[in-house]
Amino acid sequence: MSSDVKPKAGLEDVVAASSAICYLDGARGVLAYCGYDIHDLAQGASFEEVCYLLWHRRLPSRAELGDLQSQLAAARPLPEPVIRLMKGLPPSDGMDILRTLTSALAHYDTDAADNSPQANYRKAVRLTGQLASLVATYGRLQAGGGPIQPDPALGHAANFLYMLTGTRPNALSTRALDIALVLHADHELNASTFAARVAAATLTDLHSAVVGAIGTLKGPLHGGANADVMRLLIELGEDAPPDRIDDAIRSRLAKKVKIPGFGHRVYRTEDPRATHLRRMSRELGERAGNTRWYEMSQRIERLVTGEKKLYPNVDFYSASTYYTLGIPVDLYTPIFAVSRVSGWTAHCLEQYENNRLIRPRTDYLGPQYPQTFLPLDQR
Numbered sequence: 193m194s195s196d197v198k199p200k201a202g203l204e205d206v207v208a209a210s211s212a213i214c215y216l217d218g219a220r221g222v223l224a225y226c227g228y229d230i231h232d233l234a235q236g237a238s239f240e241e242v243c244y245l246l247w248h249r250r251l252p253s254r255a256e257l258g259d260l261q262s263q264l265a266a267a268r269p270l271p272e273p274v275i276r277l278m279k280g281l282p283p284s285d286g287m288d289i290l291r292t293l294t295s296a297l298a299h300y301d302t303d304a305a306d307n308s309p310q311a312n313y314r315k316a317v318r319l320t321g322q323l324a325s326l327v328a329t330y331g332r333l334q335a336g337g338g339p340i341q342p343d344p345a346l347g348h349a350a351n352f353l354y355m356l357t358g359t360r361p362n363a364l365s366t367r368a369l370d371i372a373l374v375l376h377a378d379h380e381l382n383a384s385t386f387a388a389r390v391a392a393a394t395l396t397d398l399h400s401a402v403v404g405a406i407g408t409l410k411g412p413l414h415g416g417a418n419a420d421v422m423r424l425l426i427e428l429g430e431d432a433p434p435d436r437i438d439d440a441i442r443s444r445l446a447k448k449v450k451i452p453g454f455g456h457r458v459y460r461t462e463d464p465r466a467t468h469l470r471r472m473s474r475e476l477g478e479r480a481g482n483t484r485w486y487e488m489s490q491r492i493e494r495l496v497t498g499e500k501k502l503y504p505n506v507d508f509y510s511a512s513t514y515y516t517l518g519i520p521v522d523l524y525t526p527i528f529a530v531s532r533v534s535g536w537t538a539h540c541l542e543q544y545e546n547n548r549l550i551r552p553r554t555d556y557l558g559p560q561y562p563q564t565f566l567p568l569d570q571r
């Protein structure tokens with residue numbers, strides 16, 4: 193394309209799709225799914241209600257929610273060959289395992305080759321049920337235990353914790369994870385959702401689109417940041433005195449090293465999701481009798497916000513929240529995917545509904561055209 197058309201670096205503020213799913217106002221710190229404010233959803237809705245909302249663009253009745261819960265429960269048992277494959281893979285990052293096994297799930301999905309709206313909806317539900325089972329089973333194997341069969345009587349968050357630990361979780365842990373899943377479910381045209389929509393716009397299958405999204409979420413600038421936050425806290429040390437924390441953060445900032453869990457492409461004020469995760473980190477810490485990770489996080493927040501005017505994003509307080517829930521660090525980004533698969537699939541369903549291939553242009557910066565071609569023996 194002619195070089196007088198310049199791209200916006202990182203497509204910042206470029207509107208690249210029309211969508212009825214997620215409303216985001218970065219200046220005011222507003223996030224809403226299909227018009228419902230995230231604060232109301234975090235307070236009053238379960239993850240399953242949010243899934244229904246994203247897929248149908250309206251909240252479910254009690255009967256509709258019951259049907260969805262049954263469909264999710266039916267989807268949760270993993271195909272035996274997928275569990276065998278998981279056991280046979282070499283030690284790998286949790287996101288790599290999730291990417292490979294989500295791809296493998298397509299081979300056992302009876303709707304895999306069917307791109308009708310009905311089949312795609314069934315696959316959206318199935319993938320949402322199965323991804324949670326994949327991550328919980330992976331965590332279980334990592335901890336040296338055997339896979340645990342899902343309990344159809346449990347909701348999505350409780351069943352995840354049960355399959356991960358082998359113990360039925362208490363109400364506080366269940367609600368904390370449920371809220372985290374609600375908060376992570378969708379976020380407009382974030383990088384992984386954009387990747388999913390680009391894939392869906394070729395009319396490829398839903399599994400392929402979700403696999404692309406998982407690979408995109410893995411990056412440290414996106415979902416990978418939540419695990420990096422916890423690694424940073426652990427590196428600083430649970431007993432780190434305040435001045436050591438300050439020095440470590442200041443020295444990183446001075447060297448222009450990014451502090452994971454801060455900054456956002458869209459929000460210019462507090463990420464509304466961080467408000468809930470901060471509170472949960474504190475409440476869970478108090479309940480566990482150890483608020484140290486929360487206090488360290490608070491200290492880092494005061495410093496980074498004070499010195500750089502950067503606010504914590506969804507990943508910052510997820511780290512101490514998940515840690516206090518006893519979830520291994522390697523599962524933090526996969527848990528993001530366990531929730532975001534609802535948003536990815538909702539966006540793909542929307543893309544399929546009114547599709548046009550997504551095919552932008554580049555601003556060409558290479559050698560001038562035309563170059564004289566020399567055959568191999570003359571170069």
Ligand SMILES: CC(C)(COP(=O)(O)OP(=O)(O)OC[C@H]1O[C@@H](n2cnc3c(N)ncnc32)[C@H](O)[C@@H]1OP(=O)(O)O)[C@@H](O)C(=O)NCCC(=O)NCCS
Nearest residue numbers: 412413414417449450451452453454455456457505506507
């Ligand atoms: C989220 C993120 C990728 C947004 O990126 P972006 O919109 O492209 O913003 P930039 O990376 O261009 O950052 C703009 C400025 O803020 C600084 N900045 C952004 N995030 C920062 C962070 N977490 N720590 C320190 N400085 C940061 C950049 O160094 C840059 O400074 P400069 O203008 O002096 O060079 C970025 O803030 C980041 O990398 N955060 C850390 C990773 C993270 O938490 N990701 C999860 C996002 S939900």
